[in-house]
Amino acid sequence: MSRLHIELPGLQLKNPIMPASGCFGFGREYSQFYELDQLGAIMVKATTEKPRFGNPTPRVAETTSGMLNAIGLQNPGLEKVMNEELPWLSQYDVPIIANVAGSTIDDYVAVAKRISTASNVHALELNISCPNVKEGGLAFGTVPETAYEVTKAVKDVSDVPVYVKLSPNVTDIVQIAKVVESAGADGLTMINTLLGMRIDLKTGKPILANGAGGLSGPAIKPVAIRMIHQVSQQVSIPIIGMGGVQTAEDVIEYFLAGASAVAVGTANFVDPFTCPTIIESLPVLLDELGVNHISELTGRSWKKEWNLQSSSH
Amino acid sequence: MRQIKAELVSQTKIASSIFEAIVYHEAIDDHFQPGQFVHVKAGMGSNPLLRRPISICHVDPEKHLLTMIYRAEGKGTRLLSEMVPGGEIDLLGPLGQGFPVGNLGAGDTAWLVGGGIGVPPLYYLSQELTKRGVTVKHVHGFQTEAVVFYEEKFKAFGPVTITTADGSYGEEGFVTNQLNHDVDYLFACGPTPMLRALESFPAKKGVYLSLEQRMGCGIGACLACVCHVQGDETGLAYRKVCSDGPVFQAGEVVL
Known part of the structure; x- marks a missing residue:
């Protein structure tokens, strides 16, 4: 068995690296650069029941070591994703994690029910954390009761395991994590973007047409690491970590914090080869660290038995 | 790519x-x-x-x-x-998709209209059109004399008119005042207000505009740089400036 192979609910991953939702479209653009089969999985663009145009432009603004986006869940809608995007992706031997979004619980249920039947969709990522839409999104992910309700409703109809994507824009992320676990979530993905804003000095107004947007990129990595470190000690479901991952070293840090797999978001925009480069670099890094299998690293930053082991080395 | x-x-x-x-x-x-x-x-x-x-x-x-x-x-x-x-x-x-150079041939005439940092792509265009026997004329608008560039370089391919907003060099005012209508094609790259002013220019065979937009990935994946499609009543149709453009035929997208 490969030292990068990971088994998670619904997912047999060749390696723990996957592009994050919203940063990879449905894979077509990146397939011009490399074979998508190399990836552990692909988290495809959020899908809503009806097509969405999204927010007005400008939709992105750069920040120090990061970027703000307010795309607004633009996507072609469930029908087209089922009939065109997922069948196109099925030419590749790679599990798809379908990101499910909506404005109401009924929306989420409708998308989850249908998209979970696609043969290459091996898991759902329940998007209750998008900061860029007026209804739904973040509103579901910041209130424990609604987070519970939507998770349970989606679990009831999904044919595949459900991972819930958590928002960092909360006072107590552990509380939300526990609540969705109790609602039946099979795993967590974290973190979505942090709410932020930039203002144009010339106009005196926000750069993004939407005003605020979601902050991503290396700037948010320490926030994600801290939150995964906290949450992974309090839940027993696996975590797919994300936020500012650019290198194999970043991936190791996520595992040490408590992640079982890692997604790459903004870095795809900077270097389209980020995912394959990380996958190639990981075994070398594991050798350097004296680690046989990458999964041994999950949670080492807080596991007591690891303290004992490391002191006996 | x-x-x-x-x-x-x-x-x-x-x-x-x-x-x-x-x-x-x-x-x-x-x-x-x-x-x-x-x-x-x-x-x-x-x-x-x-x-x-x-x-x-x-x-x-x-x-x-x-x-x-x-x-x-x-x-x-x-x-x-x-x-x-x-x-x-x-x-x-x-x-991205560039200017439709292949559509033009000997005997065609074209206006090349640039605004500020929108001027550079017209240089390669002008060279390639000239090679095909197209007669080109240039109008380039700048804010002020200090930011004018490549005037002599463009003259190798055809006449050049420079305008400056403050009148410090060339003709005072905007590029749009310098164009006559008797032409087959118009190609433009520059700020959106300039492109809007040229959108309905009555060139006989076609008007092509190169758009500017804040981009993320540049390859069509992130949907940062989308624009609406003219005449689309659903409001859902879109084009990506980075991969469907940056050059569009006038009338295709909402500026």
């Missing part, structure tokens, strides 16, 4: 804050078309994080040279302007 680690061959300040960079890489060839762009990583590390879209000003496919002209105004372009020959520049390209 591919990722290229090109070598900076020369870097010249050609006007106030305006730089001309020439890079070499063996993959730079005739796949690079007028109106396309390259996505340039400025500086090392993650600040600034994103690439900068820079238009293709000229390509010498035999010598594998690419010329880019950019304005150093933000952190990224300032870092780029500090690079010296011999340095390595990481770029993705060629990206």
